[in-house]
Amino acid sequence: QSVLTQPPSVSGAPGQRVTISCTGSSSNIGPGFDVHWYQQFPGTAPKLLIHTNSIRPSGVPDRFSASRSGTSASLAITGLQAEDEADYYCQSYDSGLSGSLFGGGTKLTVL
């Protein structure tokens, strides 16, 4: 089954820690394919936030971290800031597609 499942929404107050889950299957995260995360603000293109499960590209604050275990992955944001309010997508290679698969996206609201 070529699906990556994310919660539609999460929220947190400034300064808090939030996590976003990404649940895959035996055709994507399960066999060991890496998970990547993107941040998207309204009207703009997605931006690579985390790649290869846990690696932050240059310029991404260390408040953002991620991990992968089994058929799931998660993105954690600590010290939540108003500017973090955005949509977040996970992505992995899927053997059924022979290409990339994105999660449905999670809208983060900073209360």
Next chain:
Amino acid sequence: QVQLQESGPGLVKPSQTLSLTCTVSGGSISSGSYYWSWIRQPAGKGLEWIGRIYSSGSTNYNPSLKSRVTISVDTSKNQFSLKLSSVTAADTAVYYCAREGVGMPHFDYWGQGILVTVSS
């Protein structure tokens, strides 16, 4: 700094073919280290990978679109293109081009996106 820029018609009639081009600057599309991909996003919805091409012309397509999609590359112009045939309103979306590393299947550079509306 690598930049990608989509171009093409913003309005396509139903049953016709959507055609978009992505121009790459700041790097060679022939470098051999990257795939060049198309991704789309309907309004208010998530991202859908359409397909990718390597500089050699080798392609991979999303099975759900494979019968209607053609991605091609023009290394002399440092461009790659998307054709999607027999479009319907369901193909209305923002279309992005993006760069994906070979052996590193994440998208590190994206175009700004182009809205394509399918309507008569």
